[in-house]
Amino acid sequence: MTRLLLRYRRTLILSSALLVSFVLMTLQVRSHSALTDQTKRILLTSVSPFLHIASVSKAAAVFVWNEYIDLRRVRRDNHLMKEEVRQLRAQVGELRETSLENYRLAHLLEMRSHAGVEAVAVKVIGKDVTNWFRTILIDRGTNAGIDRYMTVVASEGLVGRVVDVSALSARVQLMTDPESAVGCLVQRSRVTGVATGSQGGTVQIKYLPQMADVTVGDRIITSGMGGTIPKGIPLGRVIRSSRPNGALFQETEVQPLVNFSRLEEVLVLKKPPANDLAW
Numbered sequence: 001m002t003r004l005l006l007r008y009r010r011t012l013i014l015s016s017a018l019l020v021s022f023v024l025m026t027l028q029v030r031s032h033s034a035l036t037d038q039t040k041r042i043l044l045t046s047v048s049p050f051l052h053i054a055s056v057s058k059a060a061a062v063f064v065w066n067e068y069i070d071l072r073r074v075r076r077d078n079h080l081m082k083e084e085v086r087q088l089r090a091q092v093g094e095l096r097e098t099s100l101e102n103y104r105l106a107h108l109l110e111m112r113s114h115a116g117v118e119a120v121a122v123k124v125i126g127k128d129v130t131n132w133f134r135t136i137l138i139d140r141g142t143n144a145g146i147d148r149y150m151t152v153v154a155s156e157g158l159v160g161r162v163v164d165v166s167a168l169s170a171r172v173q174l175m176t177d178p179e180s181a182v183g184c185l186v187q188r189s190r191v192t193g194v195a196t197g198s199q200g201g202t203v204q205i206k207y208l209p210q211m212a213d214v215t216v217g218d219r220i221i222t223s224g225m226g227g228t229i230p231k232g233i234p235l236g237r238v239i240r241s242s243r244p245n246g247a248l249f250q251e252t253e254v255q256p257l258v259n260f261s262r263l264e265e266v267l268v269l270k271k272p273p274a275n276d277l278a279w
Contacts (some may be wrong), residue, residue, distance in 0.1 A: 118270040120144050124263045125169070134177040134197065136263060141166045149228050151269040156257040157234030158182070158222060159266050170268075174260055175235065176201050183225030184235055189213035192223050195235055195254065203236055205252040212250060214241050220254050230269065 122144075126137030140146050142165055152159040152172045160180065164171040173180055176197040184195040184205060191212040193205040208214060218238045224231025236254040243250050 119267045120146060120270060121265060121267055122146075123265055127263075134174040134260070135163070136160075136172050136174065136260075136266075138170050138172060138266065138268070139168070140268070141168045141170050143167050145270055146170050146268050151229045151233070153233060153267050153269060154258050154263060154265075156259070157236070158229070158256075159258055159260070159263065161229060162268065172266075175203060175258075176256060176260060182229055182235070183223040184220050185223040186212075186214055186238075187219040187221050189218070192225070193252070195220065198253075201260075202239070203254040203256055205238075205254055206249065208250040208252055210243050210248065210250060214238060214250060214252055216241060 120140055122138040122140040124136050125139045128135045128137075136159075138146075138152075146162060146165055148162050148165055150162045152161060158175055160172045160174040160177070162170050163173040174197070175182055175195065178197045178199060180195075180197045182195045183192065185192045186208075189212070191208060191214060193208045195203045195205055198204050203220075205214075205220065216238050220235040220238065222229050222231055222233040222235060234257050236256040238252055239255045240253040241250055242252075
C-alpha cells in the first residue's frame with residue numbers, strides 16, 4: 001500500500017488540493033471569514049507550483065507534438081522532392097540521349113545526300129565481336145529493301161557488308177573480320193591492295209609491292225575492285241609498314257577509322273554509284 005501511495009503521490013496531492021479548493025470555494029460562498037481567506041492563500045500557494053508544472057508540461061507536450069508533426073511533414077516533403085529530382089534527372093538523361101541520337105542520324109543523312117546513293121538508315125541491335133567472327137545485327141531486312149552483299153557505312157567510313165538477311169533484320173560482316181576482304185588503295189600514291197581483317201582487330205593490306213609508295217599516316221580508301229563495295233569509302237590510316245627481306249609484298253597494318261565498339265546507327269547503301277563517293 002505504501003509503495004502504491006509513493007508511486008502516485010503527485011497525483012494524490014494534486015487531486016487533494018483541487019478537492020480542498022473546491023470545498024473552500026463552497027465555504028467562501030456561504031461564509032466569508034479571515035480563516036477562510038488565510039486557508040485559501042495557503043492552498044493557492046501550495047497548489048501554484050503544481051499548476052505551473054502542469055502548464056509547462058502541457059506547453060512542452062504541445063511543442064514536441066507540433067515539432068514531430070512538422071518533422072514528419074519535412075520528411076514527406078524531402079521524399080517527394082527526391083522523387084521529383086530523380087524523375088527530372090531521368091527525363092534529362094532521355095532528352096540527352098535523344099539529342100545525341102538525332103545528332104548521329106543527322107550526320108548519316110548528310111552523308112547519304114553527299115554520297116548520291118540510295119541508302120537506308122538502320123540501328124545496330126546486336127554485336128558479335130569475338131576473335132573468330134566479327135559481325136553486327138541491324139534492325140532492317142528484306143522488308144526495307146536490304147539484300148546480301150550491300151555495303152554498310154558509318155559517318156567515319158566503311159563498316160562492312162551484309163552477309164545474311166531476313167525479313168526484319170540482317171547480319172553485317174565487319175571489315176575487321178579475318179574472313180573479310182575489300183579491294184583498297186593508298187589515296188596519296190594510288191597503289192592498290194586488298195584489305196583483310198585480323199585477329200587483333202586491325203586491318204592488314206595485302207599484295208602491296210615491295211617498292212610501293214606507302215608511309216605511316218597514309219589514308220586508305222576502297223578501290224571499287226570487285227564491284228560489290230563502291231570506290232572512295234575511307235577505311236583507315238597506315239600505322240605500320242615494313243619490307244621484309246625476300247618477301248614479294250610489304251607488310252602494312254591499318255587502323256580503321258570506325259570505332260566498331262560504339263556503333264549505334266549505320267547506313268546500308270542499296271545501289272553502288274557510278275562514280276567515286278564524295279566522302
